[in-house]
Amino acid sequence: MINLLLDLIIPQSQCCICREPAKINSNQPWCDSCQQNMESLKDCLPICDKCGKYLETGDGFLCRECVNSSPPFHIARAVGPYQDSYRLAIKIFKFMGRKYFGTRMGQMMAAAVKDEPRFWPIDLVVPVPISKGNLKQRGFNQTEVLGKQIANKLRLKMDAHSLVRIKETPSQRELSREEREKNLLFAFAIKDKAKIYRKNILLVDDVFTTGSTSRECTRVLLEGGAERVSVITWATGKGF
Secondary structure: OHHHHHHHHOOOOEOOOOOOEOOOEOOEOOOHHHHHHHHHHHOOOOEOOOOOOEEOOOOOOOOHHHHHOOOOOOOEEEEEEOOHHHHHHHHHHHHOOOOOHHHHHHHHHHHHHHOOHHHOOOOEEEEOOOOHHHHHHHOOOHHHHHHHHHHHHHOOOEOOOOEEEOOOOOOOOOOOHHHHHHHHOOOEEEOOHHHHOOOEEEEEEEEEOOOHHHHHHHHHHHHOOOOEEEEEEEEEOEEO
């Protein structure tokens, strides 16, 4: 019903990503051309077997960062690279209030999870909590919107309350990896350990860049009693 109402009020004649004429709706919020662009970018480069970053060269199995410091999560994957249509889609979703983008994005993330056997079994979907400032500004937590779609599509339970943010942090965008890690240290905590105890967690975030957020949330979840944590994001950066 909500999506039907949205289809009455959102633009119907123009793709929000490329601005070309197109018939769109809440289940397909961008045009076929942008969808094809996304599909073509998925396999544009090999990926790191651990964190899923796109590797600049094809002669490596792991990116340099995972070799130097193996992440605590079991595996991380993204739908595609943080560029072109993927990059524009997440920016429109987060910063232009197009919450309905989360329907299609979450479905594509669910498909990526379904197609990767190493994600399974999954007991619980947990979205990364955002800061109070960002929540107030956007009116929604984009990772929770994505998490709900993933959980519904894969028939899993979602818990958006056990992993909480307890420290407000400045924007991560202009920080180095070391600065991001310091910025996020002790920013998260477990509110209800019983709900995550011995659970295989699917952690949901929007973008994987340095991996600092995924690493810190995973550390907190594992220390809180989770059995294993895997990460799914909409887009990921490049590794070396």
